[in-house]
Amino acid sequence: MATSSGHTIKAFDEDLDRLRALISEMGGLAEHAIRESMRCLVQHDLDGAAKIVEDDKKLDALEIETERRAVQLIALRAPMAADLRDVVAAMKISSVVERIGDYAKNISKRVPLLVDRDIEPVSLMPEMAKIATQMVHDVLNAFVERDAETAIRVIERDKAVDDFYNSIFRTLLTYMMENPNNIGQSAHLLFIAKNVERVGDHATNIAEMVYYAATGEHITDRPKGADDMMVEQA
Amino acid sequence: MATSSGHTIKAFDEDLDRLRALISEMGGLAEHAIRESMRCLVQHDLDGAAKIVEDDKKLDALEIETERRAVQLIALRAPMAADLRDVVAAMKISSVVERIGDYAKNISKRVPLLVDRDIEPVSLMPEMAKIATQMVHDVLNAFVERDAETAIRVIERDKAVDDFYNSIFRTLLTYMMENPNNIGQSAHLLFIAKNVERVGDHATNIAEMVYYAATGEHITDRPKGADDMMVEQA
Numbered sequence: 210m211a212t213s214s215g216h217t218i219k220a221f222d223e224d225l226d227r228l229r230a231l232i233s234e235m236g237g238l239a240e241h242a243i244r245e246s247m248r249c250l251v252q253h254d255l256d257g258a259a260k261i262v263e264d265d266k267k268l269d270a271l272e273i274e275t276e277r278r279a280v281q282l283i284a285l286r287a288p289m290a291a292d293l294r295d296v297v298a299a300m301k302i303s304s305v306v307e308r309i310g311d312y313a314k315n316i317s318k319r320v321p322l323l324v325d326r327d328i329e330p331v332s333l334m335p336e337m338a339k340i341a342t343q344m345v346h347d348v349l350n351a352f353v354e355r356d357a358e359t360a361i362r363v364i365e366r367d368k369a370v371d372d373f374y375n376s377i378f379r380t381l382l383t384y385m386m387e388n389p390n391n392i393g394q395s396a397h398l399l400f401i402a403k404n405v406e407r408v409g410d411h412a413t414n415i416a417e418m419v420y421y422a423a424t425g426e427h428i429t430d431r432p433k434g435a436d437d438m439m440v441e442q443a
Numbered sequence: 444m445a446t447s448s449g450h451t452i453k454a455f456d457e458d459l460d461r462l463r464a465l466i467s468e469m470g471g472l473a474e475h476a477i478r479e480s481m482r483c484l485v486q487h488d489l490d491g492a493a494k495i496v497e498d499d500k501k502l503d504a505l506e507i508e509t510e511r512r513a514v515q516l517i518a519l520r521a522p523m524a525a526d527l528r529d530v531v532a533a534m535k536i537s538s539v540v541e542r543i544g545d546y547a548k549n550i551s552k553r554v555p556l557l558v559d560r561d562i563e564p565v566s567l568m569p570e571m572a573k574i575a576t577q578m579v580h581d582v583l584n585a586f587v588e589r590d591a592e593t594a595i596r597v598i599e600r601d602k603a604v605d606d607f608y609n610s611i612f613r614t615l616l617t618y619m620m621e622n623p624n625n626i627g628q629s630a631h632l633l634f635i636a637k638n639v640e641r642v643g644d645h646a647t648n649i650a651e652m653v654y655y656a657a658t659g660e661h662i663t664d665r666p667k668g669a670d671d672m673m674v675e676q677a
Contacts, residue, residue, distance in 0.1 A: 276531070280517060280527065280531055283514060283517045283518050284517050284518070284521045284522070284527070285521070287518040287519070287521075288518070293514065293518070297510070297514055301538075304535075304538070378630075381630075382626050382627055382630060385619060385623070385626045385630075386623045386624075386626050389619070389620045389623055390620075392616050392619045392620055392626075393616055396612075396615075396616060396619075396633060399630060399633065399634075400633075400637065403634065
C-alpha cells in the first residue's frame with residue numbers, strides 16, 4: 210500500500226512509532242523527576258535535588274529531537290487527516306512533557322531552601338504528586354494506544370489533584386498564621402504545591418490532545434480547564 | 444524564482460507573512476490582557492476581570508489557527524532551512540503567547556478574591572508588568588523583523604523583572620508576618636507576582652526562538668533560564 214505522496218504506509222508507521230517511543234521515553238523521565246523531587250523534598254536530599262536539575266537537560270534534548278523528527282515527517286511524507294493529527298500531537302505533547310520536567314526542576318531548586326520539614330503539608334505533597342504523575346503515565350500510554358476513553362478518564366482525575374492542592378493551600382495558610390516566623394518556608398511550599406497541581410493540569414492538557422488526535426474532535430464542556438492555574442478560593 | 448517543490452517564493456512569503464500577522468495579533472491581545480489585568484487588580488474592577496477571562500478564548504482560537512496554517516504550510520510547501528525554522532518558530536511562539544494570555548486570565552480570576560488593596564505590592568505590580576509586557580511587545584516585533592540582536596536585548600531585560608519580583612516577594616513576606624490576618628490575601632498576591640514574573644520568562648523563551656529562527660544557532664550561556672520559575676531566595 211502507498212500513500213498519495215508515494216511513500217509506503219509502513220515507512221510512515223515506523224516514523225510515527227519512533228515518535229511515540231520518544232514521547233514514552235520523555236514521559237518516563239518526567240515521571241521519575243517528579244517522584245524524585247518529592248523524595249528529595251521529604252528527605253532534604255540536596256545532591257538528589259541537584260541531579261534532578263541537571264537531568265532536566267535530557268528532556269530538553271528529547272523535546273528538540275521530537276520536534277525535529279515531527280517536522281521532518283510532515284515535510285517529507287505530507288501526512289493527512291488522522292496521521293497528521295498524530296504527528297502534530299506528538300510534537301505538542303513532547304513540549305508539555307518538557308514543561309512537566311521543568312516543574313520537577315523548580316521543585317528541586319526549592320529543596321535547599323526548606324530547612325524545616327516538620328510541616329504537615331510536606332508529608333502530604335508526595336501523595337498529591339503520586340496522583341498527578343499517575344495521570345501523566347496513563348495519558349501518555351493512552352497516546353501510544355490511541356485510546357480516547359482513557360484520556361477522558363485522566364481528565365476526570367484532575368479534580369482529586371485540585372482538591373488535594375486546596376487542602377494543602379489552606380493548611381499552609383493556617384500554618385503561616387500560627388507560625389509567622391516560618392512564612393518564608395511556607396511560601397516556598399505554596400509554590401511547590403502549585404507546581405504539583407500544575408502537573409495534573411498538564412496531564413489534562415495532554416489528554417485533550419490525545420482525544421483530538423484519536424477522534425478528530427475536541428473535548429467540549431470538560432470538567433476543568435487545563436490552564437486554570439487558580440483553583441484555590443481562600 | 445521557484446523553490447525546489449515548484450511553488451513560487453512569493454506564495455511562500457505571503458503564507459509566512461500571514462503567519463507573522465497572526466502572531467502580531469496574538470501579541471497585541473496578550474499585552475492588552477496583561478495590562479488590563481493589572482488595571483483591574485488595582486481598581487478592583489470585577490467586570491473588567493471577567494471580560495479578560497472571556498476574551499482569552501480569542502487567543503486560544505488564534506493559536507489553533509496559527510498551528511493549522513503552519514502545519515499546512517510545512518506539508519504543502521516543504522520549506523527548507525531558514526524558511527522551515529521560521530514556520531516552526533511561528534507555531535511555537537503562538538503557543539507561548541497563548542500561555543501569556545493564560546497568565547492574564549489567572550491574574551484576573553484572583554481579582555475578586557482581593558478585597559484589601561491597601562497593600563504596597565499591589566501598586567508595584569503594574570510597574571513590573573509594564574517591563575514584562577514591553578519585553579513581549581519588543582520580542583514579537585523582533586520576530587516579524589527577524590532581528591536577532593533585539594531578541595538578545597530582550598533577554599537581558601528579564602533580570603529587571605526578576606529583581607522586581609524578588610522585591611515584591613520579600614515585601615509580601617514581611618507584610619504577612621506583620622499582618623497574619625491578611626495572609627490569604629498576600630498568598631494570592633504572591634501567585635499574581637509569580638505570574639507576572641513568568642511573563643518575562645516567556646518573553647525570554649520567545650527571544651530564544653526568534654534568535655534561532657533568524658540565525659540557525661541556539662543562544663548558549665544566556666544570562667537566565669526561561670524555565671527558571673524559582674528566582675527568589677527568601
